Amino acid sequence: MTKIPSVEEVQTKLPRAFVNLNRENIEAYTPKYAVDLIIPYIPKNKVIWAPFSEDYHNFAEYLREKGYKVVNTHYNPKTGAGQVSRRI
Numbered sequence: 001m002t003k004i005p006s007v008e009e010v011q012t013k014l015p016r017a018f019v020n021l022n023r024e025n026i027e028a029y030t031p032k033y034a035v036d037l038i039i040p041y042i043p044k045n046k047v048i049w050a051p052f053s054e055d056y057h058n059f060a061e062y063l064r065e066k067g068y069k070v071v072n073t074h075y076n077p078k079t080g081a082g083q084v085s086r087r088i
Contacts, residue, residue, distance in 0.1 A: 030059040039066060047071060054083065 035058070042048065044067065050060040053072035060072040074083040 029057060030062075032058065032062050035059060035062050039063075042068065044068065049073070 042063075047069045048063060048071070050057070050063075050070055050072035052074060053060045054074045057072070060070045063070045071084070076083075
């Protein structure tokens with residue numbers, strides 16, 4: 001029978017940033033190993049849209065490093081300003 005871990009056991013294995021989330025700033029960056037899992041399913045001849053992403057975010061930048069064309073957009077709800085990446 002599989003033992004279900006307690007909340008405390010799970011929290012000790014999570015990166016500290018995810019355990020102590022600041023509710024005002026919920027930025028959570030996609031680790032490269034997570035992107036590597038989906039890369040085999042992304043065709044190289046397509047342009048990828050990365051919503052909610054700025055140029056320096058891991059997801060868009062890592063895909064660019066791997067040779068993909070990525071357009072990322074970001075909206076700041078506090079200012080109402082939007083941003084569209086000019087890098088593809």
